[in-house]
Amino acid sequence: MTDTDVPSSPAELLAQLTLEEKAALLDGSDFWHTEPVQRLGIPALMVTDGPHGLRKQSEGGDHLGLNASVPATCFPPAAGLASSWNVELLQRVGEALGRETRAEKVSVLLGPGVNMKRSPLCGRNFEYFSEDPVLAGDLAAAMVAGVQSQGVGTSLKHYAANNQETQRMTISADVDERTLREIYLTAFERVVKKAQPWTVMCSYNRINGVYASEDPWLLTRVLREEWGFEGLVVSDWGAVNVREDGVRAGLDLEMPSSSGAGTRRIVEAVNAGTLSTEALDKAVLNVLNLVEKARAALADPGSFDVDAHHALAREAATQSAVLLKNEQNALPLAATGGTVAVVGEFARTPRYQGAGSSQVNPTRLDDALSALTAQFQGSREVTFAAGYVPESEEAAEELVSQAVAHAAAAEVVVVFLGLPASYESEGYDREHTNLPPTQLDLLERVVAANPNVVVVLANGSVVNLEPWQHSVKAVLEGWLGGQAGGGAVADLLCGVANPSGKLAETIPVNYRDNPTIGNFPGEQGHVRYGEGLLVGYRWYDARSLPVAAAFGHGLSYTTFEYSDLQLQAGENGLDVHVTIRNSGDVAGSEVVQVYVADTEASVSRPDAELKGFARVTLEPGESREVVVTLDERAFSFWHTTAGRWVVEGGEFGVRVGASSRDIRLATTIELPGDGVVTPLAQDSEAEEWLAHPSAGEKVREALEGTAWSEMMFDPHNGQMMRAIPLLRLTRFPGFPIAESDLPKLLSEADAS
Ligand code: BGC
Secondary structure, three states: OOOOOOOOOHHHHHHHOOHHHHHHHOEEOOOOEEOOEHHHOEOOOEEEEOOOOOEOOOOOOOOOOOOOOOEEOOOOOHHHHHHOOOHHHHHHHHHHHHHHHHHOOOOEEOOOEOOOOOOOOOOOHHHEOOOOHHHHHHHHHHHHHHHHOOOOEEEEEEEOOOOOOOOOOOOEEEOOHHHHHHHHOHHHHHHHHHHOOOEEEEOOOEEOOEEHHHOHHHHHHHHHHHOOOOOEEEEOOOOOOOHHHHHHHOOOEEOOOOOOHHHHHHHHHHHHOOOOHHHHHHHHHHHHHHHHHHHHHHHOOOOOOHHHHHHHHHHHHHHHOEEEEEHHHOOOOOOOOOOEEEEOHHHHOOOOOOEOOOOOEEOOOOOHHHHHHHHOOOOOOEEEEOOOOOOOOOOOHHHHHHHHHHHHHOOEEEEEEEOOHHHOEOOEOOOOOOOOHHHHHHHHHHHHHOOOEEEEEEOOOOOOOHHHHOOOOEEEEOOOOOOOHHHHHHHHHHOOOOOOOOOOOOEEOOHHHOOOOOOOOOEOOEEEOOOOOOOOHHHHHHOOOOEEEOOOOOEOOOOEEEEEEEEEEEOOEEEEEEEEEEOOOOOEEEEEEEEEEEOOOOOOOOOOEEEEEEEEEEOOOOEEEEEEEEOHHHHOEEEOOOOEEEOOOEEEEEEEEEEOOEEEEEEEEEEOOOOOOOOOOOOOEHHHHHHOOOHHHHHHHHHOOOHHHHHHOOOOOHHHHHOOEHHHHHOOOOOOOOHHHHHHHHHHHHHO
């Protein structure tokens, strides 16, 4: 049978497999392929990195990005794409990635990665979307839907709490359940529920001491039973610890091939009765289902349009760039005028993607210098000076002097700065967020020669702006722009395109302000997520800390007015209506951000959290009503005792703005809440007993008319009294409730 014949169903195939064949199907056959079963026509599937482009290695497989791969479109990595806040764009990028994946007969693209940017120092932040789970989750869901619309799968990774590269294969992320649920799992949950990725990739690390690859709570209870995941769980490359424990926990496929070791262990465990056939069959069925889904595309791979995908990569890079600062309208550069001095090697030799497993071999590569020169052809003179050698720590005096001379002779200087590739990569974390000293020195000397300076940045994770941003006129954060980033930057600088990106992560004044200081990257095998929920802007807001650039910030060449904020009950929740008007002179796009604040909570909650957003494109003078729907989850928190999401009745703030620190309109709403009743125990505090809807009344009745009642509700001492567990109060002389009354009170409370 060939892999294109009509095959038996997964269930029929399962019934025909031997134990050895089943175990082998749960192991890779090499670096990138699953195991085939020739006699039953089960093909080997190819899976391949990575999130922003296909890295299909034709020979010499490795997972570290060392060996070459076939040419593929290199879109901007997630740090850039996320700054577009554009789900529709992510969907289209996903579709293009899906077409390329399909055309190369690859069945699963290994991405996207939705881990939170807990620390600005994580070496892999360029590959992740945001410090906010709603933004990361919604963008990644669109990308997954796009890829999978082409008949190939995705692998949502790295599940979960893989927020650093230091000791990534062994570290235990020690994090409380509420923080896990509200911050670290939410993005995964949103993608699973909205887009059903074909596969989820478990992470290398441990969570609270348990390897993700063998954690039944993570892989089965939460992922499958609570969220309804229907696909296959694959290990990150080399994440398997004890293979049979993994199968039992819900890890289906081990990658890459374990050279037979995993297969042997599974067979032995089943024969010894320590691994049930039921658990084995479940995992095998997940592999067979994946094969089933992949067949159609393998039989009809199709092709893709290299030019069209390059154009899409340019559009994506344009929307990914964030205009951080633009004093005296330094940008856009006028179409005519004096010389434009372009300074910085990155203008000529772009840094456009990160290092490691996601490294793509691009179909072509644009550089900003050529694109700018072309834009100004015949209208403005463009000069170039390299200024620095990216990977060199030594100041190149000759290069700097040349750059200074160019700057002095020009009307405006565009300085391209950024992180050399070795500054950020999969596999290790950063030690600081500074640009290389050679670049900072260069900038200082250029500014001294000509203060009319615009800086363009190329970096995958945030860099320290404070030491120099006040000395320049404008800063355009281009992130790692992918293969067409050079052209995109030129379009933005010249005003052919209008910047519309917004920061998906805060840029702190100093990285030492960030919430993980003291708890990153951990010690002795453990990293304590001591900041709890206060990740990113949640932390800076809680501490009222100044930031260099706020979460959600991004300027435009036009301005937008916000008006008419209204809340209305809608079909899927609370609809937030707001009217946005382009009050400037050029067309532009605005990202409307909706933050929710729980102002009267019984638990500690962040000041305000992003719960929805929408992007709107408007001509000059045009207005449009934007509607963002907030579902129940937007108001809820994870109630650890009740073990579920809870909306607590009371007042909530709904704030609409252009960034987390630029709130334009705000209102409040009173919600009834869903009446969670915290279960009582004999030793619950009197306060908790009194708050209980039925038991509280009984306790009050018993106290009525006694001196205890006065003490209990005294405005000064009452709080101290009510903090005493009821069980202990019963033992105080004269207390009107006896210890022996408690079981009855409890069972009545439970029954109510
Ligand atoms: C990375 C994954 C990647 C895999 C395969 C691992 O080292 O963590 O993100 O998909 O290798 O290359």
